[in-house]
Amino acid sequence: KEGLLRVSFFQTRHLERPDLKTQFGRKAAACGMVFKGTDWRAVYSGDLASPQELSVPAKGCDLLIHEMAHTSPEAVAEFATSAKIPHVLITHIGAGFDQSPGKIADVFSKYYSGDLIVAEDGTRVQLSKIRKNKTILAQPEPVSPVKISADHRQAAALSAVFLNTLQQDFFLPSGTAGQILQAAESLLQPVLAAKTVQPGQVRITLNRLDSPSGAENGKIDVTLTLDAGSQDTAIKSQGGPTALRRKRIIRLYHEAQQQGGVLTQEDLARLLNASVRTIRRDLTALSAAGYPVKTLGQMK
Incomplete structure (x- = not known):
C-alpha cells in the first residue's frame, strides 16, 4: 500500500x-x-x-x-x-x-x-x-504561531526534567515514568502553584560553589531560567536547537554561580533534556568559542 x-x-x-x-x-x-x-x-x-x-x-x-x-x-x-x-x-x-x-x-x-x-x-x-535535494537535513522547525502561556511553558519544563530524571537516573520505562508524573502532578499541584519562581524558571538544589565536595551540608537551592520566552525563541529561529541549548547552558551557568551554586554535567543534561555526551560536546564548543563553562567535575 x-x-x-x-x-x-x-x-x-x-x-x-x-x-x-x-x-x-x-x-x-x-x-x-x-x-x-x-x-x-x-x-x-x-x-x-x-x-x-x-x-x-x-x-x-x-x-x-x-x-x-x-x-x-x-x-x-x-x-x-x-x-x-x-x-x-x-x-x-x-x-x-x-x-x-x-x-x-x-x-x-x-x-x-x-x-x-x-x-x-x-x-x-x-x-x-531523499532523491530531490542535495541534503536531506531538515531545517529547524519554524516557531509555532500558537501562543503558549508562560505558566504552561514552566510546567512543561518541570515535567520534562522530572521525566528525564525518572528514565535516566532510575532506569524506568517511559510509560511508567509518565504514570508517576501524572500522580505527582495531581498530588503536588498545590505545592508547585505556591512556588514564587517566575514563569520559565525552576527551583533546583545544587552543590555550593564554595564547597563543591558533594556533602549534604554543601547544598544550596537556586532558581534557574530554563525558558527566557521571546529571547529563546529568537535564538532558536536564527541558530536552531543547538544554538539555543548552548545559550541556555551559559545562562544556567551564570545564574547558578551568581546564587552560589555549581552545576554538574548531569544537572545540565536533566535540565535541558539532553544526553551527557551532548552536553560535553556543547561545553567543548563553548570553550573553543571563548565561553568557558566550568561544571562541578572540572572544579574539583
Missing part, C-alpha cells in the same frame, strides 16, 4: 569477537536494519565489525545510517563512495570523536563527496526529499 514502511533485519558480526561472546552469551546477536519506503531505501548498520558487511544490505540504498563507535571514518567513507550511496548519516559516535565530531567530516571530505550528516540530539532528516 502507498505509504507503507517495510522494515527488515540482518545479522552483523559485531558480537562474534570472543570477548563479546563471553560478555553477552553465545545466543546474543547484533543486527542492522533496512527501511524501505515508497521511493527510497535506508540502511542502519547497527554495530558491526566492518562496513564491508553492508555490501549486500546497502546495495542501491539512498541513505546509510552508520555507527562510528566501532569503525573508522575512513572505512565508512570509502565504503559509501564505492557503493555510490548519496546520503550518509553518522550516529553512535565513539569516544575517539565524542569531543570533536567535526573531525569525522574532515576525514570524510577526503574520500566521500556525497551528503554527510553527523547526528546530534534533535537531528531530523527529510526522507521525502
Whole structure:
C-alpha cells in the first residue's frame, strides 16, 4: 500500500569477537536494519565489525545510517563512495570523536563527496526529499504561531526534567515514568502553584560553589531560567536547537554561580533534556568559542 514502511533485519558480526561472546552469551546477536519506503531505501548498520558487511544490505540504498563507535571514518567513507550511496548519516559516535565530531567530516571530505550528516540530539532528516535535494537535513522547525502561556511553558519544563530524571537516573520505562508524573502532578499541584519562581524558571538544589565536595551540608537551592520566552525563541529561529541549548547552558551557568551554586554535567543534561555526551560536546564548543563553562567535575 502507498505509504507503507517495510522494515527488515540482518545479522552483523559485531558480537562474534570472543570477548563479546563471553560478555553477552553465545545466543546474543547484533543486527542492522533496512527501511524501505515508497521511493527510497535506508540502511542502519547497527554495530558491526566492518562496513564491508553492508555490501549486500546497502546495495542501491539512498541513505546509510552508520555507527562510528566501532569503525573508522575512513572505512565508512570509502565504503559509501564505492557503493555510490548519496546520503550518509553518522550516529553512535565513539569516544575517539565524542569531543570533536567535526573531525569525522574532515576525514570524510577526503574520500566521500556525497551528503554527510553527523547526528546530534534533535537531528531530523527529510526522507521525502531523499532523491530531490542535495541534503536531506531538515531545517529547524519554524516557531509555532500558537501562543503558549508562560505558566504552561514552566510546567512543561518541570515535567520534562522530572521525566528525564525518572528514565535516566532510575532506569524506568517511559510509560511508567509518565504514570508517576501524572500522580505527582495531581498530588503536588498545590505545592508547585505556591512556588514564587517566575514563569520559565525552576527551583533546583545544587552543590555550593564554595564547597563543591558533594556533602549534604554543601547544598544550596537556586532558581534557574530554563525558558527566557521571546529571547529563546529568537535564538532558536536564527541558530536552531543547538544554538539555543548552548545559550541556555551559559545562562544556567551564570545564574547558578551568581546564587552560589555549581552545576554538574548531569544537572545540565536533566535540565535541558539532553544526553551527557551532548552536553560535553556543547561545553567543548563553548570553550573553543571563548565561553568557558566550568561544571562541578572540572572544579574539583
